[in-house]
Amino acid sequence: MKPVKVLLIDDDEDDYILTKEIFNDIPQKEKYQLSWINNYEEGINAMLKSHYDIYLVDYRLGKYTGIDLLKEAIKSNVGEPIIILTGKGDSKVDDEALQIGAADYLIKDKIDPYTIERSIRYALKHTLALKALKESENKFKIIFERSKEPFVIIDSFGAIRDINEAGLRFFKYTREELELIKGVDLYLNRKDNTQFVQQMDEKGSVNDFETQLITKEKEIRTVAISAFLQIDQHATQELYYCIIHDITNRKKEEKAIVDIEKLAVTERIVKGLSNEIRNPLSNINLSLEQLKLDLNTNDETINLYLNILKTNFDKINLLVSNLVSSTQNRELNIQTKVINHILEESIIKTEDELTHQSLKIDKDFNTTDIMVDVDEEQILQALQNVFINAIEAGANYISVKTAVKNNEVEILISDNGSGVQPEDQKRIFEPFFTHKAKSLGMGLANAQKILLNHKGKISLEDTSANGSTFAISIPVSKQINLWDAL
Numbered sequence: 001m002k003p004v005k006v007l008l009i010d011d012d013e014d015d016y017i018l019t020k021e022i023f024n025d026i027p028q029k030e031k032y033q034l035s036w037i038n039n040y041e042e043g044i045n046a047m048l049k050s051h052y053d054i055y056l057v058d059y060r061l062g063k064y065t066g067i068d069l070l071k072e073a074i075k076s077n078v079g080e081p082i083i084i085l086t087g088k089g090d091s092k093v094d095d096e097a098l099q100i101g102a103a104d105y106l107i108k109d110k111i112d113p114y115t116i117e118r119s120i121r122y123a124l125k126h127t128l129a130l131k132a133l134k135e136s137e138n139k140f141k142i143i144f145e146r147s148k149e150p151f152v153i154i155d156s157f158g159a160i161r162d163i164n165e166a167g168l169r170f171f172k173y174t175r176e177e178l179e180l181i182k183g184v185d186l187y188l189n190r191k192d193n194t195q196f197v198q199q200m201d202e203k204g205s206v207n208d209f210e211t212q213l214i215t216k217e218k219e220i221r222t223v224a225i226s227a228f229l230q231i232d233q234h235a236t237q238e239l240y241y242c243i244i245h246d247i248t249n250r251k252k253e254e255k256a257i258v259d260i261e262k263l264a265v266t267e268r269i270v271k272g273l274s275n276e277i278r279n280p281l282s283n284i285n286l287s288l289e290q291l292k293l294d295l296n297t298n299d300e301t302i303n304l305y306l307n308i309l310k311t312n313f314d315k316i317n318l319l320v321s322n323l324v325s326s327t328q329n330r331e332l333n334i335q336t337k338v339i340n341h342i343l344e345e346s347i348i349k350t351e352d353e354l355t356h357q358s359l360k361i362d363k364d365f366n367t368t369d370i371m372v373d374v375d376e377e378q379i380l381q382a383l384q385n386v387f388i389n390a391i392e393a394g395a396n397y398i399s400v401k402t403a404v405k406n407n408e409v410e411i412l413i414s415d416n417g418s419g420v421q422p423e424d425q426k427r428i429f430e431p432f433f434t435h436k437a438k439s440l441g442m443g444l445a446n447a448q449k450i451l452l453n454h455k456g457k458i459s460l461e462d463t464s465a466n467g468s469t470f471a472i473s474i475p476v477s478k479q480i481n482l483w484d485a486l
Contacts, residue, residue, distance in 0.1 A: 001031075003030065003031055003032055003033040004031060004032050004033065004053045004054065004120065004124065005033050005035065005051070005052040005053045005054075006023075006032055006033065006034045006035070006052065006053065006054050006055075006056060006120065007034075007035050007036070007037060007043075007046055007051070007052040007054075007055050007056070008034060008035070008036045008037070008055075008056045008058075009037050009038075009040075009043035009046075009055060009056070009057045009058065009061065009066075009069065010036070010038065010056075010057075010058035010061075010085070011038050011039060011058065011060065011061055011062050012038075012058070012060075013036075013038065015058065015108070016036045016038075019034065019056070019111075019116075020034055020036075022111060022112065022113055022116055023113070023116070025112075025113040026113045026116070026117045027113070027117075032117075032120070035052065039061070039062065040061045040062065040063075040064040040068070040069055043055075043057070043061070043069055044069060044072055044073065044076075047069075047073050047076070047078045047080070048076055048078065050078075050079070050080065052080060053080060053124065054080055054081050054082075054083070054103075054120055054123060054124060055073075055080060055081070055082045055083070056083050056085055057069055057070065057082055057083065057084055057085065058085050058086070059084060059085065059086040059087070059093065060086075060087070066084045066085070066086075066097075067084070067093070067096060067097060067100065069082075070082055070084065070097060070100050070101065070102055071100060074100060074101045079127070079131065080127065081103035081104075081123035081124060081126065081127045082101070082102050082103060083102065083103055083104045083105070083106060083119055083120070083123060084097040084102045084104070084105045084106070085106050085107075085108055085111075086105070086106075086107060086108065087107075087108050087109070093105070103119075103122075103123035103126060103127065104119045104122070104123055106119060144162075144164050145164055145165070147164055147166055147243070148166055149166055149243055149244060149245060149246070150163070150164065150166050150167035150169075150170040150171070150243070150244040150246075151163070151164040151166065151167055151241075151242070151243055151244070152164075152167050152183070152242045152244065153239055153240070153241055153242070154183040154239070154240045154242060155237050155238065155239055155240070156237060156238040156239075156240075157237075158182040158183045158184055159182065159183070160178045160179070160181070160182070160183055161239060163175070163178060167244070170215070170221070170244065170246065171186065171213075171215050171216060172215045172216040172217055172219075173215075173216045177216070183240075186213050186214065187211060187212070187213060187214070188211075188212040188213065188214045188220055189211070189212065192211040192212070196209055196211070196225065196227075200227060200229055200240055204228065204229045205226075205227060205228040205229060206225065206226065206227050207226050208224040208225075208226060208245075209224065209225040209226070209227070210222070210223070210224050210247075211223060211225065213244070219462075221246055221248045222246075222247050222248045222251045223244050223245060223246055223247060223248075224244075224245045224247050225242050225243070225244055225245070226242075226243045226245070227240050227241060227242040227243065228240075228241050229241075252457070252459050253457070255426070255429070256429070256448060256452060256457060259429045259430055259431075259445065259448060260448070260449055260452055262430060262431055266431040266432070270323055270324055271324065274320045274323065274324050277316070277320055278317075278320060281313065281316060281317055281320075284309075284313060285313055285317075288306065288309055288310060288313065291306070292306055330378065332375040332378065332453060332454070333375045333377070334373050334374065334375055335373070335374070335375075335376060336371050336372070336373050336477050336479055337371070337372060337373075337374055337376050338369045338370065338371060338372075339370045339371075339372045339402065339409050339411070339474065340365045340366070340369065340370065340402065342372075342374070342376055342379055342380060342383070343363070343365065343383065343400060343402070343411070344363075345380060346380050346383040346384050346387065347361050347363070347387075347400070349380070349384060350384055350387040350388070350391075354391070357391075357396065358396060359391065359395075359396055359397075359398065360396065360397050360398070361397075361398045361399070361400065362397075362398070362399040362400070363399075363400050364399065364400070364401040364402070365400075365401070365402045366402045366403055366404060366409075368404070370402065370404060370409045370476060371476065371477035371479065372409060372474050372475070372476060372477055373454075373475070373477045373478060373479070374454055374474065375450075375454070378450045378453075378454075379450065379454070379474075381446070381447075381450065382446070382447040382450040382451055382458075382472075383411075383413075383447075383472075385443035385444060385446060385447040386413050386443075386444070386447055386458075386470055386472070387413070388443055389443050389444055390413070390415035390417050390468070391417075392436050393415065393417030393418050393419070393420075393468070394417045394418050395415035395416050395417035395467065396416065397415065397416045398413065398414065398415045398416075399412075399413075399414045399415075400412070400413055401414075404476065405473075407475060407476050408456070408473045408474065408475055408476060409473065409474050409475075409476060410471060410472070410473050411471070411472040411473070411474075412461070412469055412470070412471055412472075413469070413470045413472065414462075414467060414468070414469040414470075415467045415468055415469075416466060416467040417467050417468060418465065418467075419463045419464050419465050419466065419467055419468050420460060420463045420468055425460060425463065428444055428460060429444050429445055429448045429458075430445060431445040432445075433445075444458075451472060451473075451474065454474055454475075455474075455475050456472065456473050456474040456475065457472070457473055458470060458471070458472045458473075459471050
């Protein structure tokens, strides 16, 4: 084991001789190797070259002081520990030295082999601990800055102490803006923040705490927060280190799958129910036809009642047929089509069906012909269902925008209708969910089913009393991707 290299920086040779005698009396003196420099300049030069493991610095160094040398060493990032020596006790010098960064402060008259050895040993251990902490902090800083996920540091009073670049992009705030708000302001539901803080206080950490956060632009994002609690370097405050995982899309996909499963169950129930209804309906219809033949009367009253029965039979039969049709999962007839052309046709059909109300539809299509592999008839139906949903919500204005993102065509359909109530937003794609008197509540459910069958998706992106925006995405044609790869 190599001896610890100790450098005494003292302008008095007598002090060096006394110090050397003290080192010779240390029980395990072979562990230490003492050297001496008698001036400030050579002392700082030795420190900058890191020739020694620890430094003993006299407070008096000619025209300089040990504090001057300590300040210069700290300024020059000298990593080895420095112990200040003085001829008499001075609490002000003691406090100043320790505050600047000295490892210890010793009075010469009270130094003995045990004291000096203990001070050196503790100083070396403390320095190693500080180096390890600094390395850990540097590693954390790299992770913090380079993380692709939002990373936020919040104190126990709710103030946002720091945030990485990914967090700024996520919340769409500037650092200056975040200084003016509290962490609780980022929550959609403030009760979630209270629950989060309680768990942190009880356990010191949380894993995958699901909640909804809101951005500067009022965009609601579903997230899972993993966090741990740390005490700051001054041991005065608790800090919450929060990593935010954006699971908005995953939750939407999970919800879509659940809705599709509900739709599949609905389809089976409707098929079974329709058979149960159609069998007695057939018997009623046959009996009605037979009754007409048997009566063969010109009595207007009897014929009126027979016609009423026939009309209502036809209505029930049509209702059952429409119900079955609305839940059927048809096979896809895939062809490569231009999505702008499909949108144009869907808009024309929607406008043709409106005979008693005016509707303005603005189009902002991508100028490039975007090709998609779709069953045109079914995609037309899905788009019309979204348009009809807007009209039934009282809209007289709809805007349609298209763009290409990540090999998908994105269609944004916005309206100025009454919007969707908060309690209904999670249910709008469920089969038979509706508040409209003459609606089966299958329009959006079928639109979602059709788009999922095309490897696409639909979601409610924004809604308020001023209207709603639905986002539809469909993969760009595989043929186009193949041409691009050649």
